[in-house]
Every structure is written in C-alpha cells, then in structure tokens.
Amino acid sequence: MDQITQWVTENRDLIISYTVSFIVAIVIIIVGLIVANNVVRLMSRAMHRKEMDGAVISFLSAIVKAVIFIAALLMALSQVGVQTTSFIAILGAAGLAIALSLQSSLANMASGVLIIIFRPFRAGEYVDAGGVSGTIQEVNIFQTIMKTPDNKVVFVPNAQITSKPTINYSREDTRRIDLVIGVSYSADLLKTKEVLMEVVQADSRVLPEPGINIQVNELADSSVNFIVRPWVAVNDYWPTRWDLLREIKLALDKNGISIPFPQRDVHVYKQ
The missing domain is CATH 3.30.70.100 (Alpha-Beta Plaits)
Known part of the structure; x- marks a missing residue:
C-alpha cells in the first residue's frame, strides 16, 4: 500500500495530465454525438421538406452521423496520446478498396441521390429515361422502377438514367x-x-x-x-x-x- 501511495505521489502530475486528457476525450466523443444528432436532425428535416425518398434520407443520415462520429473518435484518441495517422491510413485504404469493388453500385447510388434531389420525374409520370419509356413506379437508391405501356416492369440502373437525356411527357399540363x-x-x-x-x-x-x-x-x-x-x-x-x-x-x-x-x-x- 505504501508503495502504491509513493508511486501515486511521485507520478501525481502525470496521473493528473492523463486524467484530464481522458476526460477531455470523453467530452469530445459526447460533443461529437450531440453534433452528429443535431446535424442529422436538421438535414432530415430539410430533405423531408423536399419530399425526398425515405430510404435516401435514412441512408444519407447514417453516413453523415458515422463520418462525424469517426472524426470525433479520432480527435479523442489523439487527445489521449494515441497516434491516429496509422488509423487514418487504414481507413483510407479500406475506403478506396471498397469504392473500387463497388464502383458500379456507388455510381448507381450517387445517381439515385441526384435523381431524388433534382427530381427530373416523379412517381406516376410518363418519361423516356435511360433508353426506356414508361410510367415511373418508384425511385430507390440503386435503380428506378418503370412500367411500360404493355405492362412490363423494367428496373433501370440509376447511372444509366443520369448519363442520358430524360424526356418527361407528364410534367406540363x-x-x-x-x-x-x-x-x-x-x-x-x-x-x-x-x-x-x-x-x-x-x-x-x-x-x-x-x-x-x-x-x-x-x-x-x-x-x-x-x-x-x-x-x-x-x-x-x-x-x-x-x-x-x-x-x-x-x-x-x-x-x-x-x-x-x-x-x-x-x-x-x-x-
């Protein structure tokens, strides 16, 4: 017991420094979570006002929240003396590998977000998009679902739609x-x-x-x-x-x- 007391006395400044750093790290994580929740809430309200698809709102909200939390976590680890450079390098390499392997899917996802944001067409409108003519049934993250006049359901990749001209026959009265x-x-x-x-x-x-x-x-x-x-x-x-x-x-x-x-x-x- 005496040895512990002596060690604490000799390293009091170091203990206080690490304790403060640990508390600050916890505060950073808590503040990061609060900021992430507030940003996601404001972003969700803005997207709901634009009548964006619920799946897209949930997806984008999850991405934004994860990015903010990861940034706060890296700041907290740096505060307690952990070298975060290697973590950032690993995350970057992992992100690049995932992006390359899912290139077409990510292109369709990005195109789906653009379609829902700029709304060149809505459900129920008759359009010529991506080389297919039909009535829009649904727009989701990766594809747009259309029904042709002869009652065929066509699943068109979103990237195919944004890469070609779109003719909307129903937008005007x-x-x-x-x-x-x-x-x-x-x-x-x-x-x-x-x-x-x-x-x-x-x-x-x-x-x-x-x-x-x-x-x-x-x-x-x-x-x-x-x-x-x-x-x-x-x-x-x-x-x-x-x-x-x-x-x-x-x-x-x-x-x-x-x-x-x-x-x-x-x-x-x-x-």
Whole structure:
C-alpha cells in the first residue's frame, strides 16, 4: 500500500495530465454525438421538406452521423496520446478498396441521390429515361422502377438514367400533337386546309390556346405534306391523336381528297 501511495505521489502530475486528457476525450466523443444528432436532425428535416425518398434520407443520415462520429473518435484518441495517422491510413485504404469493388453500385447510388434531389420525374409520370419509356413506379437508391405501356416492369440502373437525356411527357399540363398529312399534288390545298381545320375544331378536347397550326410544310416526292398541330391536355394526348387520324382520313375521303402512295415516274425511250 505504501508503495502504491509513493508511486501515486511521485507520478501525481502525470496521473493528473492523463486524467484530464481522458476526460477531455470523453467530452469530445459526447460533443461529437450531440453534433452528429443535431446535424442529422436538421438535414432530415430539410430533405423531408423536399419530399425526398425515405430510404435516401435514412441512408444519407447514417453516413453523415458515422463520418462525424469517426472524426470525433479520432480527435479523442489523439487527445489521449494515441497516434491516429496509422488509423487514418487504414481507413483510407479500406475506403478506396471498397469504392473500387463497388464502383458500379456507388455510381448507381450517387445517381439515385441526384435523381431524388433534382427530381427530373416523379412517381406516376410518363418519361423516356435511360433508353426506356414508361410510367415511373418508384425511385430507390440503386435503380428506378418503370412500367411500360404493355405492362412490363423494367428496373433501370440509376447511372444509366443520369448519363442520358430524360424526356418527361407528364410534367406540363398540356402537350402538342404533331401530325403530318400528305395529300395528292392534284388536291385543292385551300380546301384541304379547310377540311383539316374543321376536323380538328370539331374535337372538344382540342384546346383553344395557344391555337391550332395547320400549314403546308413540305413538297415531298409523292405528296404535299401538311402539318397539323393542335394542343390538348396531357391525359387526352393519345386518345385525341388516334381519333384525329381516323376522322381526318374519313373527311378527306368524303371530300374526294386522296392520300397518295409513294410513286415513281418511269420514262421508256425507244432507240
């Protein structure tokens, strides 16, 4: 007992120094946990306000919390005299190895986060993304789930979507129908335009604004091509397009305006 007391007396300053360092290290870890929780809470609120996917919020929150805690732990170890350089090197090497082995998965994950943050499309919208056309069902960390018009479910990697242009057909309330109608060179162009306008105006789904555009667009090899461009609501696009094509054909036939087949003139010369 006397020897212990003597050792404590002789090393009192050292003991006090290590005790203070140990207490400071514990305080650093506690403060790190508090900071991590507060940062994660604020970040989660911000992402919820942006209506981000819950899986992405949980994933990002876990990463941020782990990074802050590891930083606080390294600071605490350094405070008690532990050399953290080797730990940092090991963590860096491990992180690099994991990143290389999961390169494609990490690319899909990063792309999924970007998709959810910038929201080029939402669930229920019809898009052309990553070379696939369909209705968005779900966007998760690694892939986007789409359903095609023929009821196929397609799982598209997120990296494939962000690397190609995305066309969103549902984002705006209205959409223009683009039709090309070819008639014979012998047809009365003014009469043809009048017939086309009557057919389009007779459809109640066609919007009055921004207006109907019907013009002669091309003098092609076998026909005079009209463009017919009415505007409709997004949900009326395909039914209106199909109905207009049918009614235009019937109206042209009724007025004796023919839609020619591709043709070639053959000239025969006798020697």
